[in-house]
Amino acid sequence: MAANGEEKSPSARLDELAQTAWDVGKKAAKHRKGLGGDNFYGNKLAALRADAANAFADMAAATLGDTSTIAELIDAVFSATTGKKERQTAVRELSHSLKTIWKQRSPGAVTPGNELFPLTIINKANRGYLIILAHQMNGCMRQGWYDACAVMMRRLLEAVIIEAFEHHKIADQIKDPHGNYVQLTDLINAALSQTTFALSRNVKAALPKLRNVGHRSAHGRYFTAQKGDIEKVEDGARLTIEEFLHHAGLL
Structure with a gap:
């Protein structure tokens, strides 16, 4: 005090x-x-x-x-x-x-409120950069910056997928011939096809939808995300990010 x-x-x-x-x-x-x-x-x-x-x-x-x-x-x-x-x-x-x-x-x-992912959970991961991404994603949602929110969601999704692959020592599966991590589409394809850790049915269904909204906001020339676009994937984002955090050994 x-x-x-x-x-x-x-x-x-x-x-x-x-x-x-x-x-x-x-x-x-x-x-x-x-x-x-x-x-x-x-x-x-x-x-x-x-x-x-x-x-x-x-x-x-x-x-x-x-x-x-x-x-x-x-x-x-x-x-x-x-x-x-x-x-x-x-x-x-x-x-x-x-x-x-x-x-x-x-x-x-x-x-507080309008949190796509609870900060109380992401804090437990003890990864400063993940906290930043979640904090910005949630903040954009509160401010009504929906394209920015979708892009930060995309970045957070990429990050937790990479963390999971690194934790299981299979990161080579998501790198290009030059040793760089691949983009989100290939990350998701690799996550869906790998057999080292099991993804739930809900996460398998959510991943393509999360990819699509992220791509449209990041690359769609005429696309402008609306609140409803984010709300449609809100539950999937919450489930997917937390599940990958568990697969990454961070929760």
């Missing part, structure tokens, strides 16, 4: 968590303990990272444009492998960004 009794804004919470992470790192070094091990300091940093992911997810939708830079700084601040100087620099840059670039609403002004 803030000194005046009001709840701290998400940016203030995140700034405070970053400062605490810096202190934990210094104390761990003083006591010659690794931050990646199963010890007090390693466990403390892991807990701080989870709290930071939640604070980041709570930040207002109006700041969507800055999320990639903030997420990179968060990863650096709360990673167990970040060096002392790099962590200190990241903490300073994150604190500066939170106090200057990000314009926060009060916690009561944030209006």
Whole structure:
């Protein structure tokens, strides 16, 4: 709670968590303990990272444009492998960004709802970039930016499919001859044809529909997505993303 009794804004919470992470790192070094091990300091940093992911997810939708830079700084601040100087620099840059670039609403002004995918679930995956994608997708839905929402849905779908293939060590099945990951259509075809992990009947039915709405919004010259276009695939998106997160070992 803030000194005046009001709840701290998400940016203030995140700034405070970053400062605490810096202190934990210094104390761990003083006591010659690794931050990646199963010890007090390693466990403390892991807990701080989870709290930071939640604070980041709570930040207002109006700041969507800055999320990639903030997420990179968060990863650096709360990673167990970040060096002392790099962590200190990241903490300073994150604190500066939170106090200057990000314009926060009060916690009561944030209006949850219209979430295509619950942030409470994506946070458990502990992948900063997945949280960013879900946060932007949900924010676009709230703002009524339906083409942007469909494109972010497409990106999130691509990401969770790749995570699942990487987890099962079959990523070569979704790479081209140059070692690059293939596009969404080929990712979906590979997901439907592989036999390493089983997809549910509902997800198999949803994948082509999700592909189509994403393609139209991303590439359709005259297509403009409407709220109804997103609502038609809402349930399928929710089921599909969560199922691939499970196949990726992230839930």
